[in-house]
Amino acid sequence: MRPIVHSSIARWAARGFFATMIVAGVAGLSASAVAAEPRRVVVAKIEGAINPITARYVDRVVEAAERDPRVVAVVFAIDTPGGLIDSTYKITGRFLSARVPIVTYVAPAGSRAASAGAFITLAGHVAAMAPTTNIGAAHPVDSSGGDIQGDLRLKAENDAVARIRGIAEARGRNASWAEDAVRKSVSIGVTEAVRIGVVDLAANDIADLLAKLDGRTVRLPQGEVTLQTAGAALDDDGPNLLETLLHLVVDPQIAVLLFTLGTYGLIFELQSPGLILPGIVGVIAIVLALFAFGTLDANAAGIALMLFAVALFALEIKVVSHGLLTVGAIVSLVIGTIVVFPPVRPTFPGFRASVDPVVIAVIVGVTALFFGIAARAAVSFQSLPVHSGIGLLVGAIGTVKRDLAPRGIIRVGDDDWTAVTLAAHIPSGARVRVCRVDGVRLYVEPESGSGRKDS
Secondary structure, eight states: OHHHHHHHHHHHHHHHHHHHHHHHHHHHHHHHHHHHSOOEEEEEEEESSBOHHHHHHHHHHHHHHHHOTTEEEEEEEEEBOOBOHHHHHHHHHHHHTOSSOEEEEEOSTTOEEETHHHHHHHTSSEEEEOTTOEEEOOOOBOTTSSOOOTHHHHHHHHHHHHHHHHHHHHTTOOHHHHHHHHHTOOEEEHHHHHHTTSSSEEOSSHHHHHHHHTTOEEEETTEEEEOOOTTOEEEEOOOOHHHHHHHHHSSHHHHHHHHHHHHHHHHHHHHSTTOOHHHHHHHHHHHHHHHHHHHTTOOHHHHHHHHHHHHHHHHHHHSOOTTHHHHHHHHHHHHHHHHSSOTTOOBOTTOOOSOOHHHHHHHHHHHHHHHHHHHHHHHHHHTSOOOOGGGGGTTOEEEEEEOBSSEEEEEETTEEEEEEESSSOBOTTOEEEEEEEETTEEEEEEOTTOOSOOO
8 A cells, every 4th residue: 555655645746846837937937028028118297287187197197007017117297387285295195105216307398397396396206307497486375376364374385385395305305495485486497406406307308318317216115226217118198088178177267167058058958848959068067067166175155056046047037026036146156156166275376276256257247148138038928928729729710511690610620619700691611710719619700702602
């Protein structure tokens, strides 16, 4: 029995050895395949005002790059006038915790990294600028673009200083200049930025940037990494169509205009059921507006007042209130559009986080005119005489089926009716005109030129 046992052990050992060799071979082939694939540099864009959609886009790009072992760096080309504080801090926080090298590049030539853009640029592992670009002017303002007053100014300023100094120190950049960018709104060009250590280098374009990045060492959460960007393939990962649309929509001016447009569409559909298109456009516009309101943390009281204004306008079409409902709707709409985005909310320059007074005036004026005309038309329509049912027979022409002397039967359309003549006698076959309806009885008179039966 012992030789048999030894033989079984030997067979299982051989199987285990071959299985191990196969697994190691597959792993080796996989590693070779990954190593053989070209290195990639993802090129993304941060353009326009910084808002929550920008922050979501940045997070998507960085997360995808972290999952792809071929990506050796992510370059964000920056050209922004500024934006919302919360969205800016989300982006800088994502850069500081990124597990893939982040390169912030103020480009193309003539671009700027103003206010929020300064925070974002300083947060990159490597920061660069193209010729004729500038960076700075990061003092907080209120949501209408004006200076913040009182204690709120000091609070917002100190908070921004603490944040930008922390970012600059974490990346080994000029923290004193960063503080001045907030407190004094200083702004500098590329030459000065490189000289005083605000950014690391100047590059003419992406190709020049990748050449200068090659061989640099950056520190990631998992340790130091040497950039190998020379000859790397470029992977353009700009905002997709949906992100571009939402970035446009998430603006207080656009959101309020969309809400107004959606209101018009729904009113048209309710007034003329079956048109379909106004209803579809109206629902889509209102949904996009509500998405923007939610994304921008709009005031619930402002939204409620705007919806109340819509209800009052709609009632004005149905109810004769001598203008009281219209006045109430206009007041509600004005207050709603003012408080929906409070003007005292701090932000960075470059993004108006409240509704512009001109936009409010246009919306209120156009809406009042629209519903005023609609209400006037409705009142005029209600004052018209109503003809329905058999009342529509007045003026119709019929044929006498049984002599009217003075009562008889006539046929109008496809139906027979009891009729009474206003003349002395009308024979069968003559044509008559309905001149009055009383219940289900028709009063008729001879049709002009027809008084007796044709022979």
